[in-house]
Amino acid sequence: MKVLVTGATGFIGRQVVHRLREAGVELRLASRQPERLDAGSDAVPMPGFDAPAAAFLALTRDVTDIVHCAGLNNDQGNATEADFLAANAQLSARLAHAAATQASGRFIHLSSVRAVIGARASATINEDTVPEPQDAYGRSKREAEIAVLGAYASHGRTDAAILRLPPVYGIGMKGNLVTLMRLADTALPMPTGALTANRSLLSSQSAARAVWHLLCHSQPLRQIYTASDVPPVSVAAIIGAFRRGFGRPTRLMTVPAGPMRAAALLLGKRAVWDSLTATQICDPSLLASEGWAPETSTLERLTEIARQFSRDRAFQTGSEGRARTTRS
Numbered sequence: 001m002k003v004l005v006t007g008a009t010g011f012i013g014r015q016v017v018h019r020l021r022e023a024g025v026e027l028r029l030a031s032r033q034p035e036r037l038d039a040g041s042d043a044v045p046m047p048g049f050d051a052p053a054a055a056f057l058a059l060t061r062d063v064t065d066i067v068h069c070a071g072l073n074n075d076q077g078n079a080t081e082a083d084f085l086a087a088n089a090q091l092s093a094r095l096a097h098a099a100a101t102q103a104s105g106r107f108i109h110l111s112s113v114r115a116v117i118g119a120r121a122s123a124t125i126n127e128d129t130v131p132e133p134q135d136a137y138g139r140s141k142r143e144a145e146i147a148v149l150g151a152y153a154s155h156g157r158t159d160a161a162i163l164r165l166p167p168v169y170g171i172g173m174k175g176n177l178v179t180l181m182r183l184a185d186t187a188l189p190m191p192t193g194a195l196t197a198n199r200s201l202l203s204s205q206s207a208a209r210a211v212w213h214l215l216c217h218s219q220p221l222r223q224i225y226t227a228s229d230v231p232p233v234s235v236a237a238i239i240g241a242f243r244r245g246f247g248r249p250t251r252l253m254t255v256p257a258g259p260m261r262a263a264a265l266l267l268g269k270r271a272v273w274d275s276l277t278a279t280q281i282c283d284p285s286l287l288a289s290e291g292w293a294p295e296t297s298t299l300e301r302l303t304e305i306a307r308q309f310s311r312d313r314a315f316q317t318g319s320e321g322r323a324r325t326t327r328s
Contacts, residue, residue, distance in 0.1 A: 001105065002026040003215065004063040006046055006095065007070030009036045011172050012110060012165075012207050016067055019208035023216075028063055030070065046070055049091040056098035065105035067211055068095060071144070074114065074137035075175045081136040089143035096151035096160065106221060107160040108214050109148045110207075113226070113282060114138035115164060119275040122197070125164075126283040127224040149223055161214055161221040163207075166228050166282045169301070170204030171308060176275075177201075180235070181306060184242035189251040192239050198232035200282035206295045213292040228282035229295040235276050241299040245306025 003020055007013040008029035020027055029037050030046040037043040047055040060066065072079055072087035092109065099107050113125050118134025133139045145162045152160035169177050183190065210227045233241075240250045284294050295301065 001065060001215075002028065002063045003065045003067060003105075004028045004030060004060060004099075004103075005067045005069060006030045007068070008043075009033050010069055011170070011174065012168060012204055013069040014172075015170065015204040015208040016069060016211050019205075019212050020067075023212060028059075030059060032070075047091075047094075049086045049094060051094070053094070053098070056094050057102065060095070060099045060103050063103055063105075065215055066095070066099045066103055066107045067215070068092060068107065068109045068148070071110075072137075072140070073174070074112075074135070079136070081139070084136045084140035085143060088137075088140035089147055092144040093147035093151060096148040097154075100152050100155040100157055100160075105159065106215055107148065107152060108211055109145065109160065109162050110211075111145050111162050111164045112138070112141045113164050113166050113280070115141035115145055117280065120278055122279040124281045124283055125166075125200075126226055127222065127286055145224075159221055160223075162224045163210060163214065164224065164226045164282075165207055166200040166202050166280070168202050168204050168207055169298075169305065171305060173204070173305075177238075180238055181242045181309070184239045184248070184306065185246050185310075187248060187251075189253050190239060191253045192236045195235035195276055197277050197279040198234055199238075199278075199280050200228035200232045201238075201298055202228050202282075203295045203298070203301055210287060210292055213287065213290070217290055219290060222286065225287050226282050226284055227287055227292075227294070228284045229298045230284065231296075231298075232279075232281045233298050237299055238302060241302040242306040245303040245308075246310055247307075 003025050005013060005016055005027060008017050009031040017027065017029060028042045028044065030044050031037060032046050034043040034045050044059065047059060072084055096107060115133055115138055116129045116131040117123055117125060118138065131142050133142045148160055167177055206229065207227060214221065214225065236252055240252060243250050288294060
């Protein structure tokens with residue numbers, strides 16, 4: 001087995017690479033920044049969506065399986081719908097067509113629950129959820145899913161699978177979870193006790209274990225899988241976990257939802273409020289039925305992430321202080 005991992009320097013891609021190396025798998029690593037990969041790796045630049053077909057054929061030549069992590073995330077505030085479609089849907093289609101012609105193994109495409117549901121909707125999400133993406137990022141991820149499965153079907157193959165992920169946490173995470181962690185890193189009381197809606201999360205290590213499971217388990221692949229930790233957790237519990245990691249009092253005030261919603265509307269933050277109060281629960285039963293074990297200690301892991309962030313920050317501050325002392 002030789003596996004191509006695209007987006008190998010990304011947040012999830014790094015965890016996938018680590019997990020596959022632990023398993024002794026031979027790897028080819030593709031990234032827009034291949035210089036960041038370990039010296040001696042089979043590291044190659046990731047072609048753009050408009051690269052010649054020969055570039056994708058070269059990328060997938062002599063590998064058995066592909067894990068496609070590369071793409072444009074929804075934390076890019078200035079990205080347009082065309083940007084998302086190019087980096088997610090069109091790139092995935094080009095890669096899948098090349099892989100289907102010459103890679104003998106499986107194609108695991110990392111997608112998002114945003115391909116089927118908007119951030120402000122409440123729902124339980126599984127493999128049968130009817131896709132209704134609500135933003136440019138979600139639409140591009142759904143188009144990518146269709147393109148990958150269609151490319152393999154056009155070659156008479158059924159060994160491609162979509163792995164849909166909820167918000168993923170871990171060291172180096174971005175997006176809303178980082179915003180919540182920074183909000184938690186204050187001594188001020190926070191009116192978050194009313195935010196009891198539950199959300200599914202997924203650790204980056206669990207995401208990598210799900211990829212490995214889909215690559216090597218003996219059963220035929222289903223087209224769609226959903227991964228998540230269990231059980232889901234509330235926003236208030238997330239902030240409380242981060243505060244424990246920072247060594248701060250929890251100080252979450254139970255403020256009625258009505259005044260908080262009114263304040264959000266006055267501040268032009270209705271979308272933020274709706275996303276914080278929506279219940280989105282992912283059901284990983286299909287993966288679990290095949291032998292994958294979901295993470296069950298989400299809050300403890302979030303606490304450890306905040307604790308590690310605090311240690312790293314203290315170390316960096318100390319290093320900068322020592323450097324200033326040396327220069328003076």
